[in-house]
Amino acid sequence: MTLAEIFAQSGAAMWGTCAFDELNMEENRRAQALSLCENAQGVFVAAYPYFAGQRPGNLSLYARGEDYHRVLLRRLNQVVLSLQELYPGYRFVPGSDNSPLDERQCARLAGVGIHGKNGLVIVEPYGSWVFLGTILTDLPLPSAAVPAPDCLNCGACVRACPGGALGAQPFDESRCLSALTQKKGALSPEETALLAAHPLIWGCDICQQVCPYNQRAVCSPLPDLTGSGDLPYLDSLTPEDLEGLSNRTFRAKYGDRAFAWRGPAVLRRNLELKKQQN
Ligand code: SF4
Ligand code: SF4
DSSP states (O other): OOHHHHHHHTTOSEEEEEEGGGOOOOHHHHHHHHHHSTTOOEEEEEEEEOOOOOOOOSBOGGGSSSOHHHHHHHHHHHHHHHHHHHSTTOOEEEESSSSSSOHHHHHHHHTOSEEOTTSOEEOTTSTTOEEEEEEEESSOOOOOSSOOOBOOOOOHHHHHOTTOTTTSSSOOGGGOHHHHHHOOSOOOHHHHHHHHHOSOSBOOOHHHHTOGGGTTOOOOOOHHHHTSSSSOOOOOOOHHHHTTOOHHHHHHHHTTSTTGGGOSHHHHHHHHHHHHHO
16 A cells, blocks of 8 residues: 555545654653654654534534544554554654644644644645644654645634634633633633633634635544544533533543543533523
């Protein structure tokens, strides 16, 4: 099989490679990467689409299917098996959102997608509704001759961002509602007001929903990310869904979802804020 066939078979909508030495990394992250793959030389980066249509609900679209960390690792492990056959003797370390690599930077160098002002990578025809996965390797790999381009720079995402997170340079995560929905502990009055007015109890899709590239995004063919596989798509959580759940029973019920790692307390708080608002 060729590399193109291997990635296509894993469900990747787009893939590319970059040279490890060209990555701009903090020293501790570089050391972490080298502890995973001594003599790292390159990175494969691949994009997996997850859009299942715009449907009502109170969870961000990325969190409605099976936990993407698990899905991507499963799909990347499939790629790794084929790479080991193609390049025996080399090391391949898959990662998804949990590796020392900056996936967006890898995608940029690899020429994967279009890079949005909202910080997301757009892969047509799926828009920015894609997850990025990486495979770190000691196989020497080149970066793309031309890095991935920037988006239209229309500014719609900056104008629509409720917290003003995108107006700031660099991105101000403390003002991002996606981060706020996950924040534990006391909230300031401003944060409370932002969360109460926000339609979702987990995540935020606004800077994606307004992006012109996403207006004609097509649905992903990948069943595990779109609820057509073993795990049903979950649009919303209600207070009743969480009633009586301890941390342990919450994880037993929702452990295969991307929102499960934070436990039930923040979700209950966010649902309560909605109730007070209504
Ligand atoms: S996810 Fe929401 S709050 Fe965060 S940058 Fe995008 S629009 Fe702003
Ligand atoms: S909304 Fe406009 S500025 Fe923002 S990512 Fe999309 S094209 Fe770029």
